[in-house]
Amino acid sequence: MGGAALAAALAAAAPAARAQEPAAGPALRVAHYDFAITLPDSGASFRGAATLTVWRPRAADTLALNLVGLAVDSVQVNGRAVGARRTADRLFVPLPPGAGDTLRVRVAYGGTPDDGLIIRQDSAGRWTYFGDNWPNRARHWLPTVDRPDAKATVSWRVSAPAAETVVANGTRTGEADAPPLAPGGAPRRVTRWNEIHPISPYLMVIAAAPLVETPLGETACGYGSSSRCVPQMVYTAPEQANYMPGPFAAADSIVTFFGRLIAPFPFEKLAHLQSSTRFGGMENATEIFYSDQAFRRHAMNTELISHETAHQWFGDAVTERDWPELWLSEGFATYFQELWTRYSRGDSVFRSELARNRERLLADPRVAALPVIDTTESARLMALLDANSYQKGGWVLHMLRRELGDSAFFRGLRIYFHAHEYGNATSDDLERALERASGRSLRVFFDQWLRRPGYPELTVRWTYDAAAHAVHVRVAQGDRFGYFRVPLTVALTDAAGDTQRATIDVAAAAETPATIRVTLPSPPTALVADPDVALLARITVP
Numbered sequence: 193m194g195g196a197a198l199a200a201a202l203a204a205a206a207p208a209a210r211a212q213e214p215a216a217g218p219a220l221r222v223a224h225y226d227f228a229i230t231l232p233d234s235g236a237s238f239r240g241a242a243t244l245t246v247w248r249p250r251a252a253d254t255l256a257l258n259l260v261g262l263a264v265d266s267v268q269v270n271g272r273a274v275g276a277r278r279t280a281d282r283l284f285v286p287l288p289p290g291a292g293d294t295l296r297v298r299v300a301y302g303g304t305p306d307d308g309l310i311i312r313q314d315s316a317g318r319w320t321y322f323g324d325n326w327p328n329r330a331r332h333w334l335p336t337v338d339r340p341d342a343k344a345t346v347s348w349r350v351s352a353p354a355a356e357t358v359v360a361n362g363t364r365t366g367e368a369d370a371p372p373l374a375p376g377g378a379p380r381r382v383t384r385w386n387e388i389h390p391i392s393p394y395l396m397v398i399a400a401a402p403l404v405e406t407p408l409g410e411t412a413c414g415y416g417s418s419s420r421c422v423p424q425m426v427y428t429a430p431e432q433a434n435y436m437p438g439p440f441a442a443a444d445s446i447v448t449f450f451g452r453l454i455a456p457f458p459f460e461k462l463a464h465l466q467s468s469t470r471f472g473g474m475e476n477a478t479e480i481f482y483s484d485q486a487f488r489r490h491a492m493n494t495e496l497i498s499h500e501t502a503h504q505w506f507g508d509a510v511t512e513r514d515w516p517e518l519w520l521s522e523g524f525a526t527y528f529q530e531l532w533t534r535y536s537r538g539d540s541v542f543r544s545e546l547a548r549n550r551e552r553l554l555a556d557p558r559v560a561a562l563p564v565i566d567t568t569e570s571a572r573l574m575a576l577l578d579a580n581s582y583q584k585g586g587w588v589l590h591m592l593r594r595e596l597g598d599s600a601f602f603r604g605l606r607i608y609f610h611a612h613e614y615g616n617a618t619s620d621d622l623e624r625a626l627e628r629a630s631g632r633s634l635r636v637f638f639d640q641w642l643r644r645p646g647y648p649e650l651t652v653r654w655t656y657d658a659a660a661h662a663v664h665v666r667v668a669q670g671d672r673f674g675y676f677r678v679p680l681t682v683a684l685t686d687a688a689g690d691t692q693r694a695t696i697d698v699a700a701a702a703e704t705p706a707t708i709r710v711t712l713p714s715p716p717t718a719l720v721a722d723p724d725v726a727l728l729a730r731i732t733v734p
Contacts, residue, residue, distance in 0.1 A: 219252035219291070222337050222344050223390075230351045231400055233378045234319050236311040239302035242335050246295040248287070255285040255297060258331035258338035262303040269297050283335055299335045308332030310468040314401070314429065314484075321352075322468040322481060323397025327515060327573040336393040341513045341616040343390035350398055354379040357403040359427060361396060361478050362387030363460045387477065388418075389459060389614050392511050395477040399465050403427040406436040411444035411462075415451025418460040422447050428466045432487045440464055442494045442536070446501050449535055450528060453602060455609050458509035462501070472496060475503030475525070494536065495529055502528035510609055513616040516567045518576045519642070520617060523564070523585015530586060543725045546590065549583040553647070554730050559584055560673070564642045565619060587728040588641050594726045595637065595679075596630045604629030636677060641728075646673025648729040650680060650698065656715040663712050665719070667698050668705040675699070680706075680731075683723040684716040693723070 224245040231238050240262075246255060260281045267276040267285055276299075277284040285297055305311070308329040310322045323333070331338040348360040351370055355378070366384040373380065385398075406428065410421035424447070426440050437443075443464065447457055459478045467474075467481035473496050474481045480500045486492045506528070507521035526549075534542035553559050556579040562568065564584055569575045593601040604626035612621060623638045649670035654663050665682055669675055678698050685691045696708045721731045 219248060219250035220255055221247045221249075222342065223247050224344055225334075225336065225346045225396065226349075227334065227346065227396075228349045228351075229398065230373075231321055231353075231356075232319075233353055233373060236304045237302065238305075238309070238311075238321075238333075240300070240333070242299045242301070244297040244299075244335075246297055248291060248293050248295060251289070251291040253287050253289070255287055255295075256337075257283045257285065257299070257335045258328070259283045259299075259301070259335040260331045261306055262301050262333065265300040265302065267297070267299050269295060271296070281331060301335065305333040308334070312468060316429075316431075318402050319356075320401035320468060321356075322399050322401070322465075323476070324467075324469045324471075324474060324481070325394040325397060325476075326471070326474060327394055327576075330393040330396060334393065334396065336396070338393050340392045340394065340511050340515065343392050343511070343615065345387055345390050346396045347384070347386040348398055349382055349384050350400060351380055351382045352400045354381045355402055356400045357405065357427065358383040358385075358398060358400045359403070359463055359465060359479055360385035360387075360398045361391065361476065362389075387460075389477075389509070391477045391508060391614075395475075395508055397476045397479065397481070399427070399467060399479065399481070401467075402430060403465070404430050404433040406433060406440075408437060408440060408443055412447035412451050412457055415448055415456045417456040417458055422457045423461045424463070425461075426464045428487055429484075432466060435487065435490055438490070439492045439494050439497060443497060443501070445536070446494070446498045446532060449532060450502060450505060453528075453531070454505055454606060455613070458505060458613060462504065464497070473500040475500045475507055477504065477508045495533065498532040499525045499529040502532075505609065509614055510612045511616050513618050515570075515573050515576055516565050517619055518581040519564050519585030519588070520619065520622065522577070522581040523589060526582045526586035527589040530590075546587075546725045549586065550725070550728060553579055553583050553587065553728065556580075560646055563645050564588065584641075584728070591641070591726070591728060592626065592634075592637070596626065596632070600630040601626070640676050644674065648676040648678055648698065648727075649673070649732075650721070650729050651732045651734065652680070652682065652719070652721045653734060654684075654716065654719055656712070658715075661711060661713055663710045663716055664707060665694065665696065665710065666705045666707050667696050669698055676729075678727060678729065680727060680729070681722060681724065682708075683718075683720045684710055684712055685718040685720075686712050687714045687717055 222244050226243040228241040267274050274286050310324050314320055328338045330336050350358045352358050362385050365386045368382050370380040370382045406426045408424040411424045413421040416422045424443050426436050461478050463479040465481050466487040469481045472483050502525040506524035512520040530545055558578050564580045608622050608625035623634050627634050651668045654665045656663055679695050680698055681695045683691050683693050694708050694710045696706050698706045721733050
């Protein structure tokens, strides 16, 4: 897109910008990054040129970019050289006077990154290059506004040895031979990729390595957004190609399942790569990076694939506005992985997975000490990768689904997704969408589960009234984390083997324990609290 159409699109998108440090500022928004990356024949030093399309709705005289460690050779604004100022992690670009205009900022830079772009030799001595940006590590190799709410489209031109396969965000738009870097040097190729949907800088990555492609074909037909189907493929080292498709045979069904549940797949393609990454899997938009060892040990599984694939909707297309609300990414991916487990393996496996996650939560000191929306870790973002963001976030969604019922719950998630697709969202946005779908206020639910630590601790006791043929069930709530308002289901089995269920509304107060009366012809032989694994609580039945 260019010219008047680009300016109109940028003007329409400009209100989404947010004034928060480090930032381009409320009067500036980077709408597109065009990265030209030249990788060496061998070694860890690369050259880069980033051309930024910047929309300036109001007067602003400086563009602040994040860049750490690398040398800046030159900076230009609209083709003219300018003197940019550096700090340890920022590049301040002076801008000419003006407002309501579009600027082109070009930064030529290079060096050896100490993070962000992982450069190493594999076990066969081959050089490999993989972007690994989460949460704010793009700044170690890309000059960007490195925040989750600073979304932009991105294009790539990567010059690499011809023996390497280059994969990047979006669609491959071209490939051509290029001259060697030096006389007698290795043959080279320039590969172009383009992502037309705005994504956060932490999702902007390339891979360059001796990768072999295993096509998975046109998948999830009827559930693609850019075309009728979703092209999927797997890229592996040559030695692991015979392992494919392996668990990726389920990739078609996974994308189809999520497409039916929420919305068509939001991007142009989905590639799965054997890579170098800090994580077991990293949900880069349109190209998921998985750990190298998962392929080498044949340890890939559909649970990991479904988790990372769910992120393409929640995390990539709809991204939390700021890191304390990471549960809007990781909690969603955790629960949608569990929904995939239920769909593919049945209810009993689903409930077992929920029960395991609950036990982990009940034993985790961070869950006891910190809320899901955790504003205490602004300097240690990796600490947010905890059971609060993952398992408790998933449990919040599970309890919401039980509270609202499937129809209102999934209708609310669709409202939320479509309202914020290719943008950013907050927990309040999710709350409003679910309230709209259900016609109910959810403020108490969101406050007690997301904005305070811990969980309810319930003790269930019963007595039998032989004259009335009735069981009286009493639920007392401990006060270690304060009081929660929750529904607790109990299942009572009599001597004949018949089971009755009853749900007790446990009030958020320290008064008399909640009670319920259940008619039963004989004393219960068993009482099971929360038989469907529907409540995050520590439940004791003496």
